[in-house]
Amino acid sequence: MEKQSGWRVPSLVWAWLFAVCVPVQALAWGAQGHQVIATLAQAQLSVKAKAEVNRLLALEPGETLATISTWADEHRNPASAKWHYVNFPRESCTFDAQRDCPDGKCVVAVIEKQLAILGGHGPDDKRLTALKYLMHLVGDVHQPLHAGYRDDKGGNTYQLRAFMRGSNLHAVWDTGLIRQRNEETADRVTRLQRMTLPPRTKYLSPAEAAEESCRIVRMPGFYPDRLVDMDYIKQFVPVMEMRLAMAGARLASLLNSTL
Numbered sequence: 703m704e705k706q707s708g709w710r711v712p713s714l715v716w717a718w719l720f721a722v723c724v725p726v727q728a729l730a731w732g733a734q735g736h737q738v739i740a741t742l743a744q745a746q747l748s749v750k751a752k753a754e755v756n757r758l759l760a761l762e763p764g765e766t767l768a769t770i771s772t773w774a775d776e777h778r779n780p781a782s783a784k785w786h787y788v789n790f791p792r793e794s795c796t797f798d799a800q801r802d803c804p805d806g807k808c809v810v811a812v813i814e815k816q817l818a819i820l821g822g823h824g825p826d827d828k829r830l831t832a833l834k835y836l837m838h839l840v841g842d843v844h845q846p847l848h849a850g851y852r853d854d855k856g857g858n859t860y861q862l863r864a865f866m867r868g869s870n871l872h873a874v875w876d877t878g879l880i881r882q883r884n885e886e887t888a889d890r891v892t893r894l895q896r897m898t899l900p901p902r903t904k905y906l907s908p909a910e911a912a913e914e915s916c917r918i919v920r921m922p923g924f925y926p927d928r929l930v931d932m933d934y935i936k937q938f939v940p941v942m943e944m945r946l947a948m949a950g951a952r953l954a955s956l957l958n959s960t961l
Contacts, residue, residue, distance in 0.1 A: 731845055732877045734887050735946060736771035739841040741891045742950025743767065743957065751954075751961040758830045767837055768887075774838035785812040785835075786842045788912050789852035795916035797909040809843045813908040821960040840956065843908055844949035846924070846941075847872050849915035857919075864930040874930055879942045882935060894947045903948050904955035911952065915945075 731739070744767045747755065759765050774786070788797070788808040797803075803811050812835065819832035842848045850856035850872075857871035864874065883890075906914065918924065918941060926934050 731841055731946070732880050733772050734890075735845075735880045736838060736841050737768040737887050738890050738894065738946050739844075739949045739953060740767040740771040740837050741887065742894060742947065743837075743953040745891075745895070746951060746954035746958075748958045751958045754961040755833065755957065758826060758833055761826060761830050770834045771837040771841065773834040785809060786839065787848040787850075787856055788843070789856060790849060790912075790916045792851050792853065795913050795920065797913055809839050809848060810908045810912050813839050813843065817956060817960050820957075836953070836956065840908075840911075840953040841946075841949050843911050844915060844945045844952075845875055846915040846918040846945070847875050849912040850919045857925075860925065862926060862928045862930060869930075871925065875942065878930070879935065879939055880946075882939065890946075894943060894950070897944065897947045899944075899948060899951055903951050906952060918945075 744752075755767065759767075759770075774782075778786070784807040786809055788802050788810050790797075790802060797810060799811070802808060806812070806815065816832040816835045816839070820829050820836065822829070847857040854860050855872075857875070860871040862869060862871060862874075864878065869878070885893075921941075923934070923937060
C-alpha cells in the first residue's frame with residue numbers, strides 16, 4: 703500500500719478515530735512516540751553508556767530500549783499514576799517542589815529518584831527497572847500536557863471536537879498529533895535526527911524540562927476554541943516533533959552522565 707504523506711485528510715480522520723477510542727491516560731505520546739524517543743536516545747549514547755545499557759537489558763533477553771519504553775504505562779497502578787506528570791497552577795510555570803510535587807509524587811522527582819537508582823550500586827534488577835522508568839518518564843515530561851494546568855487535569859477536562867467526534871486536549875497531544883502523518887517509526891526517527899535543536903537542549907534538568915513544557919501550554923492558540931482544525935495541526939505538529947527530538951537528546955544525555 704502506498705504510504706500517505708503531508709496533511710491529507712483521510713490519514714487525519716483515521717488518526718482521530720483512533721485517538722478518541724483510546725483512554726486518554728493510557729499511553730502518553732502513544733507507543734510510537736515513546737519508541738521514537740528511545741530510538742533517538744539509543745543513537746546518541748556514549749560507548750560506555752551503551753555497554754552498560756546492553757548489560758542490563760541482557761537480564762531480559764530480546765528487550766531493547768524501544769521495547770521497554772512503554773513498560774511504565776503497561777505496569778501503571780494507582781500508586782504510580784502520579785509519577786507520569788506534574789501539574790502547575792495557571793499563574794506560574796516555575797517548579798515548586800512543595801507546591802507541585804507533594805511527597806515526591808510527580809514526574810520530576812521520580813526521574814531524579816530513578817536516575818539515582820540507575821547510577822548507584824544496587825542490584826541489577828532494580829537498576830533495570832529504573833532504566834525502564836526513565837525510558838518512559840523522560841518522554842512524558844516533554845509532552846506539554848504532562849506539565850500542564852492543575853485545574854483542568856492537564857487538558858483532560860478540556861473538551862473539544864475533532865473531525866465530528868468528541869475528544870479532549872490531552873488526547874489530542876497523547877495520540878492524535880503524532881499519528882496524523884501515518885509515518886513509520888523508522889522514517890520519523892530518520893527525519894527527526896536531521897532537526898536542529900535549540901542551544902542547551904542536552905543539559906536541562908527534569909524540572910527545567912517540565913517548566914519548558916508548561917510554557918508551551920501557555921502559548922497563544924495552544925487551547926483551541928473547542929475545535930481542532932488544520933491550522934491547529936499545522937501550527938503544533940512541528941512543536942510536538944521538536945519535543946520528541948529534544949526528549950531523545952536529553953534522555954541520552956542523562957544516561958551518558960549516569961552510567
